[in-house]
Structures are given as C-alpha cells and as structure tokens.
Amino acid sequence: MAKEKELSIPVDGMHCSSCSLLVEKSLAKLDEVESINVDLNTNKANMVLNDNVSPDIIDEAVESVGFTVPKDEVVIKIDGMHCASCVNNVEKFLPRVEGVVEANANLSNQKVTIKYYRDILNLKEIQKTIEMLGFEYIGLDGELDIMDEEERYQKDLRGKLYRIIVGLVFAAILMLIMHFHYTIPPLTLGQLSLIIAIFPFYYVSYPILKAGWNSFKHKNLDMDVMYSMGILVAFVSSVLGTFNIVLDSSFMFYESAVMLPSFLTIGRYLEARAKRKTSSSIKELIGLQPKTATLITTDSDGNTVEKEIDIEEINIGDILLVKPGEKIPADSIVVEGESYVDEAMITGEPVPKLKKAGIDLFSGTINQDGALKIEAQKIGSETVLSQIIDLVEKAQGTKPPVQRLANKIVSWFIPVILTIAIIVFCLWYFVAGAGLLFALTCLISVLVVACPCSLGLATPTAVTVGVGRAAEYGILIKNGETLESSQDVDVVVFDKTGTITEGKPEVEDIETFDMEESKFLQILSTVENNSNHPIAKSILNRFKLDNIQLRSEGREDLSLLDLDDFENLTGKGLKANVTIDREIKPVLAGNLKLMEAEGVFVSEEVLNKFDTFVSQAKTTIVMAVNGEIKGIITLMDKIKSNSKHTIDALDEMGIETYMLTGDNEKTASTVANSVGIDNVMANVLPNDKLDKVSQLQKEGKRVLFVGDGINDAPALSQADVGVAMGNGTDIAMESGDIVVMEGDLENVVASIQFSQKVMTRIKENLFWAFAYNMLLVPAAAGLLFLLFDIVFRPEWAGLAMALSSVTVISLSLLLKRYIPPIKRQSN
Template structure:
C-alpha cells in the first residue's frame, strides 16, 4: 500500500519523539536508557518507510547527472544514518536524530503541499455536483422524469418553478426568470421567454417553461467550464523550487569537498582512516539540509497564520513565488468589485410618496428588481399600502388600484398615453447614462417619480484599486455585462481597462491573451464562471463569499468580502516569499562558513570542527531559520489596522 506524504509525516514524527525527548534532556545531562538502540530502531523504520522515496528520487536524478532537494535529503540522511551505525559500533557519538528530523521537517512541507492539492482536486467534483440529477422529458405524449444521462439533443423538457434547468436549450413556451448567478456570476435574475436560451444547472424562478435541449452531456456550458478548469490545472507549469536550484549546485560541491577532505587527510597528511573519515563526515553533517527543510514550511506556517488573521488564506508556496512577479490585476465585476445585489441609488420626485407607491405595488410582484425597492422602503421605515386589482403587465411592469387611483410601476414601455414631464425624461436619460436601471412610478396616467436601481461598487473597491495602482499594477475589469454598465462602474472605482461582454467560457481565454503579451496576471473573482480564469491566471484570488468552485480554484482566498484584502494578500505573499529566500540564505551561510572548518582547513592552528560541533552548527542554522520566520509576525502590512475579525 502506497502511503501519502501526510501519513509518512505522522509516522516519522511519532517515531522521532524519543529522539526529541533525548535532545531536550541533553542540557540536564540525562541519558535515556538504551537510547542508541532505540534511536537505531526508530530511525531505521523512518528510513525504510518515510525517507525511501527521497532516496529513490535522488538515485533517479543521479542517473540523469543532476541533483535536487531530494538528493540533498537523501545524502544527508544516508550519511548521518550510516555514520551513526559506524559510530555506535565504535563507541562514538551518534547522529540518528539528524537523519530522522531531516526527514520529518522535509515531509512537513510535502504534507502541507499534498493537502492543498487534495483540496484543489475536489473542485471539479463540486462543479459536476451542480447538475440536476434528472429531467422531466416528453416521452410518448407525456412528460416523465428520466435520468440526466438519458436526455438527448432535441428532447422537449418541462421545468417547474424552483427546479434546476437540466441541460442547455431554447425556450419554446412560458415566461420565467432564471437565476444564472451560479454559472454567469451575475446576481440579477434574467427574464426569459420563448426563443431565449437557457443554461443547464441554473435555477428556474417563478414561471413554468418548456424548452428544447440543444446541448447535453459534455457539450453543455457547465461541462465546458469543468474541462477548462481541468486543462488549466494540468497545464500550469510547475514552479522550480528554489531549494532544488540551490541543491543542484550545493550537493555536488559538498560531496566533492567531503571526498577531497578524506583523501587529503588520509593520503597526504597521514591521518588515520577514522580521523580522515571524521573530517569528511563533519563536512557532510554540517551541510545536512535540516535548515533547508525548515526554510519554506516555517515561513509558510507563520506567513499563512498571520495572513489568516487578516482574512487572507494562502493555499500554497507556489502562489508566493508567482505573486512576486505580478504586474496586472484583473477583476470580475459582479460580487467582486460590486456588492452583487441590486440596490436603490436614486429617487426622483417626492421620495416618501414615490417609494410608498412603488413598494405597495412591488410587494405583490415577483420581478427580480422588486426586492431592491422593498429593501429601500424597509430601510426608510416606509410601510407598503394594501392595493387591489393587482395586474402584472408582461415585459412592462405592474399596475394596481392604489387609494382609488390607478398606479403603475415599471419600464419605459409603460409610457404610452402617460403624461411625463421633460424634467423626468432628462433625469431618466441621465440615470441611464450612469448604467442604472430606471423604474418609472406613475399615478393616474402621470409619472410622479423615478427609482434608479444598480449593483453598486463596494465601499472598499475604489480604495483598494487606488492602492494597487500606487504599487504600479495595471487594473482590468473582465465581465459578461454590457459595455455601458461596465465602463460606468470602472470609471467610478478607477479601473484602467475594461473587457466587457465576455462569455463565461471565454474568461480564461482573455487571461491567456494578457499572459501572451508578457503580463503576469492575478485574477480576482467569485463565481463559477470565474473558476477557469482563476486557474489560468498566474495567481487566482477568490472572494470567500463566492462559490465553492471559485474558492477551490483560487490560490489565495479572501475570507472577507472586501477588495482591500487583495492589497493585503499581495503584500503578505511578497513578504512571506522574501522571508523564504532569506531563510534559504541563513540555512546555507552556516554551512558555507563551517565547511572549511569542518574540512580541517584550520586544524594546523588548533581549530577544528568535530562531527558533534558540526551537528551543533547545523542545529543553530535551524534555530536561525525558525527565528527568521517568526519575525514575519512583526512585518508591516498595508491596511492591516482596518481589518475586522475574519468570518468564522
């Protein structure tokens, strides 16, 4: 049975506990009874179960005349382990703990990475879980429920209020509103009638429809999005780990120095075999990659814990490296830059009178914009008045008897034979230029007021985008909304460039076009339609208020629904990555300084480094790395003082 990195880590950690106890007891001059034999047995099991994959990888790299992090791990653990057996048999100090803890520390980083990959791989399953399980299809003159995989192109499908649309198609009969937010990301339900298209997995609103299936199985939009996410995840080039780059040079140098040390002392200086071997072993022990194994995971643990307190979840170390090169930040509009919910922005006319009439009529309406008017009335403590003879006028609005007068609320299609002042016409056009939906409120064949409704930007959006631009980053809005609405929102918050009217399955392609121009792109989104773009971008930043698939596809998740988190995410990611690079420096500096001493270069002046002192220097480099990582807790992050307690 093949063990996972997580399982191998816990096995190694538990087996290394006796050695940890002994290390902690050393300052008190206490020796565990039978310690050498205990260390030999536990370390042997660790080598056989947990370190073996590293040894296999090192051998494979050696056959290709190269070296990587696994070469360093295998070399360090093998030398420490086999020398300790020799030392144990000759009554010398053993270094089993070096072999054991190098394995534990390196596996800790691998276990963290594996867990993140497991979380990401569940994204595709969640996507497919959005599909309806069956469909009501016309068979032999009547509608019957059949499993989804039995639906064919051309089938007539019946969908009742509240049900999921099973596949893509075109409406033949009925009028309804569809909640397409789970696929398109747009929060306002879309009115649909005969001739309009429907998307599989969206939710039917208040009407009953019959439509003809046009795409089924792998051809549906949802299946195409799944395919895009899968391709983006598998085609994303793996980042060459800094430790591998260091190892490729460091390992051969250390091995050559160790061999030269042994040969020089034994063949030319006249030292005994054991003395020459001790010098060589000291070189390899001080070069043991314990601190290198700590450099990345400790910085990640401190950095990610710090960022989590600020509502920023960093999923893996690759993200940190990519963030350092980001020069472009692309935003989805709805739910990311904007609130994601339509609200009343302007009332023209007597506010109380206009809102009272509008709320009274909309209370009986099922139109998607009615909720915005009712919410505004509730906020202003205006209670709707009971109306009678209520009537919904298809595609225009609603009409009812209000205090013995005919009142109406709706679109400009209601303006036939209605008296409207030039001032109202001018104000309506002005509001429409601002990309707001205008609702006309009339009483007794006269327009008495206007209600403007819009999905407004979040209060934090403009500030966040300004901060990003101050850092020299280009900002882009990528949305499926129309040009006018997109540019109105972009102008309000200060976005540099707008790419509008983009189909959900084309968003990833737009990201790819920017990358082909040499841009390093971070994408910020929250909807299912954003998942391919989040996976394709160099760095995907998902809003925590978004869908599960968006969150799983992003390398960084903002727990709070606040765009200032993007600034904090980029800042903490860069500082964490820079700390990893600093840790790698500290992990190596003691080795570089200590190797000449360990090799006996200063032995003629009485200054040597025994294997015991080499092990101490190695341990000290680990302490330096841990201390360096802990300093991340004191790093200054922009806007940290504005962070609220993250959502539980």
C-alpha cells in the first residue's frame, strides 16, 4: 500500500465558497488525491495523496475551473557536483521537499534553479537535503557577494593545486623506490613505501573519500563512490601485500594509490578553471556596471556641487554628471551636453552613437568624448543591462531536450559500470585464471576510467558559452529549448513595419479638400495622439515641426483639440469625437476599409489619389470629418539597409520567407520585391498572422516568426520560435523566445546560425563523451592486454578520466571565438 503524503498548494483567484468548492471538486477527481480541503481564508488547497502526482496535472486541474497555482523561482549556489549523476540526484531529491515543484541543476556553474509553490519555500529543508546528498549549500545566488565567490574559487583552486603537487612529488618518489627496490633496514620495501605514502595518500585523497563516504552514507551512488572504491582498493591491497595478509608483496602499488587521486584532482582543477571560462560573458556583463556616480546637487547656499555617491544611492530623477571615459551609471535621458557613447556591450553595434538632449542612455555603456548631464530613469534591477544579465543567466541554466538522452543514460551508468567491473574481475580471476593481481588491476581501472562527467558537461557548457557569445552580438536567447528549435527552421515569417522597415515612417504628402493643411493636421494629430502606433508618432512629430515653423514666422501655434469616445479599430484605423470650432464632430482616420464600413462616400478624385500614393509604396491615410473626406496624408517607411542581405542569406540556407502586414497589397508587394521575399500577405490583422503561422505548422513546417513583440504577440507565441525585435528598452518582452537588440535584422539569421553551431557542438560533445566510455572501458577491462599485451594501469585510467571532462569543456570554449557567417560577410 502506498504511503500517504500531505501536500498544500496556494491557489489564486478564489473569492467565495463556490470558488473553493469548484477547486475541491476538480482536484478530487484525480486518482492520486485521497482527500482534499480548500481553505478560502489562506487560499490554499490541502491534500492527502496516496501516490506521487505531477505538478502539471495539479495545475491543469486547478486551471480547468478558472484559477491558478502561483509559482516562484529561486537560484541557489551549491558546491561538490562533479558529474551528471550528481546533477540527477539533486534534481531527483529536491522535488521531495515540501513546496518544491521542480529543480534544475547546472553542472557547469554549480547552481540549482528551484521552482516552488509561492509562499511555500523551506530553505532549511532544502539545505538539509543538499547536505544529505553530500554537497555543500553555499546560499541564495542573488545574496552572494561577487568578491566572496571569487575568493572561494581561488581558495578551491589553491587547495587542488597543493594536493596535485604533493601527490605527484610523492608518487615520483614512490616510483623510484619501487623501481630500484630501495630499502632502509630494518624496514622492508613495502613498509618504507607505506610510511612515505600514507600522508600524501590521505592528503590528496581526502576530498574524494569524504565526498564518496557522504554519498554512500546517504545511499546516493555517484562517481565519488566509484573513485573512492578504486582508490581504497589500490591502497588497502598495497597494505595487505606489505604485511602478507591474504595478499603477497606483488600487490603493492602505492605509487598508483597516490597517483590515482592526484590525476583525478588534476582533472577537477582543469575542469574548474575551464568551467569558470564558460561563464565569463556573464562576469564581463556584471563588470560593466559602474560602482560610483557623480551626483549634481546644491549646497545650503544654493550653489551647484558635484558629489560622488555609490551606485546604490542613485534615485530616479537624480541629475548625474558623466565625464569622458566614464560609464553611464543608470538608464537615463540626456538633459545637457553632447557626446558619442559606445553601446557595443548592450546592442552588439560597434560604432559609437551620438547622444544629445532628449536621447536615451543605457547603464554600463561608455561615454566617449564629451561631458553629459543625465537624468536617471531606471535604476538597479530595472536597467536594460540588469535585464540582459538576468535573461542570459536564466538561459545558461536551461537544458535543450537533447540532454534528456544523456540524463537517461546517466541514471543507469553507475550501476552498469559497477556490474561490468565485477564481471570483469570474475572473468579474469575465475574463468581466465589470470591471477588476482591482474583481475584486481582491471577492477580498479574500470571503476576509475568510466566517467559520466563528460556526459553531464556536454550540454550545459556549450549552452553557457553559446548563449553568452550570442549576447555579445545583441542576441538574447531565452532558453535551451529555443536553441534546439531554431537550428532547423523551415520558414521565417516577417512582420513588415519595424522589422523589414525602420518602423519610423515620415510624412511625405498632405492633400486636403476644403480644409487648410494646418487645420487638417491639427484634427488628425488630435486623434493620433491616443495611439501608440509608429505612424501616429510620425504624424505628431510633423505637427510639432509645423508648430515650430509657425512660431518662427511670428504666428500662434496650434494645440491639440478636445477629444472623446476614442476607438482603435484594429486593421482599419481610428475613430473619435473631436471638438472642432466648439462643435463635437465624428472623425475617422484610416484606410478605405474604414470609410466603407462607416458609410463615408469616397469620390473618384479621392480614390485616384489614394491609388496613386499606394502604387508608390506609401502608407496612405484618409481622414473624414462628419462623414466627409477632408484630406489624405501619406508616409514612407524606409527599408532597413540590411533587409535584402538578410533575406538573401536565408535563401542560401534553404529557408522559405514570408511577409505578413496590415498594410495594403501594393505597398506590401513593393517592399517584398525590394528585399526578395516571395510570399506576401497584405491587409492582415494580428489574428490573421497567428492563423497563417498555424497553417504553416499544420503543413509540417517549423516556423520562426519575427515581429515587434507588441501587435505581433499572438503570432510570436504560436510560432516554434518567436524573435522579438527589441529597441533597447523592451528586451524583457515575454512573447519572444529570442530578443534582437536594436532591431538588427541580420541577427535573425545570426540567431539561427548560433543555434545550429551550439547544437552541433552539443552533439559533438555527447559523441566524444559516449565514444570515450565505449573505447576506454573495454581497454581498462583488459582488451589492450588481449590485443597488445599492455596492462591498462589504474593511474592511466585516472589520467584518462581527467582528460575526458577537460576535452568536452575545451570543445565548448571554442564557441567563444565563433563568428556567425552573416557577420563575417558584413565585416
């Protein structure tokens, strides 16, 4: 009979007893739920379970009746994970702690991301579980001081280095003694070797033996247990041979007993250094954050003074001074001065940008040649740089689905290796009659040479380096699943405005009918002022410029009129009631579809002008007042300089391209023909874009959609991969799997190329990890002896094991030098 287990989960959205009853009924239908009580006062569902139940099933049961199970995430830092089996154990045991839904351990950075039910987080129990597994609990990741982490890392490296030196020096001494049979009477060769070996053996082996004992004590079988068995068998056999207890003097291999943990420590030393390099991109990003800032304030006499403050003391609205060569201390806006600012670390764009009054600045970017007075707009975790760091860290902690194969193998790895080691021993000793010494040597070598470490490091190291390298180009990949999905897309679907084009249309023509141009622009701007569309912003900019012109001529400028009942008719235009000459009149601004829908008569003259403008690839808007058309305004949106190069690159890669836009057919066709896109859909609404993506997916195609992350959110979410074109301030857009900073269209291709390269490297890593074990385990088991009369000694096994992990990490580190082909062509 299954043991009953109590589970309490939070539920959001309940307001009355009928709500709690709905939740109770829904959860009670689950076979695993023995009894349930939903407490409306605490908003919690308290259950007694007769079996384990997936959190996803609970979520579905609660969400099916209209409520949610809120969850949060926390990242903790631990120490002591050395192989994939360590990772598996952490991910297996932590979800058994009350409140923990899921644990995702990252071998390369020794961090664990824990998803838990909100308000139910027992850190003491989590710490206890981690220590029970034989690892060290360091603390919450966000609370760790960078300097403390660096000091801890350096201390760990020094400790390993000292053990390596001691181990190799004494192993060399022991080899000489054993080779020349040197003795000091009355001590025998074995006794002298034991005296020399005992201290270095204990000193070098202690961390491995301690970790192995902790794991064994808590019934946690991992590689430390395997290594400990190999090391102890070598040393204990030597001691027994020294004193002729069961074994004779031929079983003395003290040099192997010391050299073996030394080689294992060399592997962990090199592995620690290499793993540190894999996350260097994050450290470089963190290093961009300045420590201090210069605050401009006034003293008691009202004089302006400059005061140096810590970065944490900055408040929104503070006026700061940034001198040439200094870093921008917060996301800000320039209030005075002019200078070029290097934003390469944020956008990947190497050319510094001119910044003057009214232009945004990003924290961590570098002021080049002029002093700037700036006003702080975003500080701390709200800055673009902090959001980038957060996105990259989260992405580096995720795993693509390809890792599941390695995880399945690792779960069986150690029991299989133990079985192989025992079978090998029995075959050589009992069947082949090769003798106890040779059988024992094969046993130790098999225990030591087998290594799931390289399997565990194959994926996270490649993801960590690859995601960090992509961020250097202004490409923010949000998770490992995206890497796997992006590598083999069949179709790339583009939105037009702000993606293929600049997204900053400028007014080209204004044609009015029975109305002055200034009056036409005043009414139109009044309506457009309530829209966030780029076209609306362009019209308002033109209105402001006209007002500046009026003032320069000594005439009174125009202000926006009173407006009521504003309505945005998606895909058609805008509708509102505007007070014109003290009379409220209905105003329409949009395309001909809107005029038709609202019953506005369109004359032949208006229709001809509209068609002429459209044929010139201009975005054309008609405005009607009180049911009569009063004018037409056109705008042109420049095609991005690298749009054609991007489409050409996709064509070369064999990827089909589409463009979907709410613009008219003629404008859409003109833009598509200019850049080389063959498949075009015009006059589409946001839901039409989603439907087209779904249709392509039903045809068996893997779709990548590129849009601005706002109007295109449904299509971005539906696509296999959604690429949101960021403008530097909206990088945290939830709808995109990839965010491209500064809207650099070439980076859409670069993101696919990055994904292909990283996934190729992961597969190569996994291949070498599998190949290593498939080749060296048989070699250690005696295959080399059968073929070439060579005994694969335990110390060789230790060295080979050490080199396997280092090889995989080194292959991943090569990604730090990767340049996407499209970027090489551009340069």
